[in-house]
Amino acid sequence: MDWFGRHRRPLPWRRSRDPYRIWVAEVLLQQTRVAHAVPYYERFLARFPTVHSLANARPSTVLKLWQGVGYYSRARHLHAAARVIVRERAGRFPRTVDELENLPGIGPYIARAIAALAFNAPVVALEANGRRVAARWWAERGDVRSLRVSQRLARRLEEVLPAHRADQFNEALMELGETICRPRDPKCARCPVRRHCRAYALLDDPGSLPRSGKREPRPHVVAAVIVAESGGRYLVQRRPPTGLLGGLYEFPGGKVGARETAREAARREWTEEVGTSAPSLAGAGVVRHAYGHFTVELHIFRGRVSADRQPTLRREQRWVRPNELMRLPLPRATEKIAEKLGIGEPVVRIGIGA
Ligand code: SF4
Structure with a gap:
């Protein structure tokens, strides 16, 4: 002391x-x-x-x-x-x-x-x-x-x-x-x-010292993400309030299954989450991010939803303008996708992202 x-x-x-x-x-x-x-x-x-x-x-x-x-x-x-x-x-x-x-x-x-x-x-x-x-x-x-x-x-x-x-x-x-x-x-x-x-x-x-047991390797998740745009706004959805990244907003998407390509997964996820058939999708690259307890590899697809094909949104889904998107709480990987696609103003970061 x-x-x-x-x-x-x-x-x-x-x-x-x-x-x-x-x-x-x-x-x-x-x-x-x-x-x-x-x-x-x-x-x-x-x-x-x-x-x-x-x-x-x-x-x-x-x-x-x-x-x-x-x-x-x-x-x-x-x-x-x-x-x-x-x-x-x-x-x-x-x-x-x-x-x-x-x-x-x-x-x-x-x-x-x-x-x-x-x-x-x-x-x-x-x-x-x-x-x-x-x-x-x-x-x-x-x-x-x-x-x-x-x-x-x-x-x-x-x-x-x-x-x-x-x-x-x-x-x-x-x-x-x-x-x-x-x-x-x-x-x-x-x-x-x-x-x-x-x-x-x-x-x-x-x-x-001290001795410690072997650390388990971090799980690695491969997912497809759809960045859908309609009239200058982007579709996002809020994750469930509890659990992993709970309450944060992200683009629709989900894990790529063992027997499907990333594009197939994107189309399937869109239908499951948005309830309509997916718009025409264009590959927009891959974003990788390491969270503390898992790593992700996100295959990004862009799509455009016309005014006459608007889906009925669920309570947790909304269309947002780029500046509104950047004011929402976002997982770092979603922020990286927005940065990669040039959506919204770059976020001023004050520490190392997690
Ligand atoms: S092992 Fe740690 S506590 Fe022991 S002398 Fe070295 S620095 Fe100090």
Whole structure:
């Protein structure tokens, strides 16, 4: 903690002990690196400075602000939990781990982080950085991604947690993992805890811990997408509110089956989703994108729908002008398609897209 007092980075979420701000930061940081999270954090807080302002926002506004950091269920859960806090608790933030875990999208780590950082509750919030430091500190050889090992490490840390300083302790642990005890090539020579570190004492390469099981390869999805235009407007549809990329807008389309070409899939998807036979389709190239948990290869087809062949749209479908399209919350791959086809103004991005 002395080391942390001297070396802590001046990150924007460290300026305040406000549980709302800590919560937003922790949710962002769960799947986004610090450098990329900072501008999104500042933009989110500028637009929604309080839990009340977030609760009162429209879902599509929240999703649009989240566009570019990915894992949109995080934004949907933030919004849902803000509404619970405002409607059921008059805006008062829960203070205990149990109460916090009852909110939508708040799991054990975030609940502990808020309890420790905002309310100084005597708990350890163990994310990937802290887990790595702890695993090396005790030369843990088990798989740290398993619940059993992770809980063992958290219990050990709680035994050495200093009274009334849980906020500092947790932040110091995370900072040590982020800046010194890096996943590869830990900077042991500069490490403030190396005198007590068992990996440093026992191993030629302390970075060889923690061991983890093999990662599954990311699934790869091949899909056909139809960019249909009618009178200067484009057909888009909103995805179901929950699940993958929930609530975001995209062009009609879907997976290419094992026994069909991308063009056949495009025609089939159009009929299934729009309810008419597909317009004449022209190939417009391929867009590839890697999301955090899967990769996509989108085969794009353009089509024109004449005024006398207008389909009856479903509730989640609409024709939009290019500038309206760019104001909707879009998956990054859809944004890439619009950019490739020159539809709408280029989007100003403030971080690495997800
Ligand atoms: S001594 Fe090295 S391995 Fe041990 S905690 Fe410090 S940086 Fe990590």
